[in-house]
């Protein structure tokens with residue numbers, strides 16, 4: 001058995017990443033391994049992905065050059081005790097908050113990269129922000145190729161930006177759904193039934209995201225202005241949002257998210 005990619009943690013993100021890699025044809029199922037501790041999860045992964053699935057502590061895992069760490073931040077230390085990536089391997093960690101210094105102390109002989117994907121990667125529409133230092137040109141190429149299987153990729157020049165990206169894109173996607181849910185609740189309050197409200201909110205959000213994607217040259221403000229004529233209904237709603245400090249409150253939520261990321265970083269693994 002020859003592996004090209006090993007994923008530690010076959011949960012939501014590990015599964016999604018492997019699914020995208022397989023769909024892109026970058027590696028075949030025979031070239032991919034996943035480690036996960038739960039038998040039920042391993043059965044699901046075997047049935048759904050068909051790649052090599054290992055229990056933790058399995059001694060038959062062959063050497064591999066590329067490893068993704070996709071366990072929860074607090075699980076990293078025990079995961080690495082059970083499986084230490086081989087020396088000189090390229091290790092991409094997607095764990096929120098756990099910095100390269102901490103990861104390097106656990107895996108001193110590997111080249112560590114931090115990446116922050118978001119859940120639309122499940123459908124190949126995600127964005128991954130990554131930070132790497134001291135990686136070779138071929139490693140950089142591999143990082144970009146791998147992350148591109150899940151959507152767009154942005155390399156950042158300082159590690160702190162990985163934590164900011166956790167607020168803006170990774171947790172940020174949850175905040176978009178939060179606004180969608182609040183809109184759905186109001187639609188129900190107005191008198192739409194659940195099916196109608198669900199349909200309207202989904203179509204409105206997908207329409208808005210398609211507009212953002214399509215009109216790349218338009219600023220977000222000008223997209224708002226196109227809807228909000230002075231004295232009109234949208235302008236009236238936005239004025240009410242502004243009066244209640246909604247934009248400031250969004251910033252408060254984003255900063256609270258960053259604060260939690262930094263707490264996780266401080267706690268370590």
Ligand SMILES: NC(=O)c1ccc[n+]([C@@H]2O[C@H](COP(=O)([O-])OP(=O)(O)OC[C@H]3O[C@@H](n4cnc5c(N)ncnc54)[C@H](OP(=O)(O)O)[C@@H]3O)[C@@H](O)[C@H]2O)c1
Pocket residue numbers: 008009010011012013014035036037038041056070071072073075078079080082094095096116117118119170
């Ligand atoms: N979800 C997101 O939107 C998102 C976005 C970007 C980054 N991330 C990061 O991605 C990482 C994974 O998140 P997730 O949402 O995919 O979590 P998850 O669904 O809980 O997946 C983690 C998986 O790792 C398994 N695991 C635990 N200990 C292990 C070990 N020693 N060796 C191998 N596998 C082990 C877990 O098994 P058990 O469940 O049995 O413990 C679980 O199946 C986190 O660090 C998170 O910060 C998540």
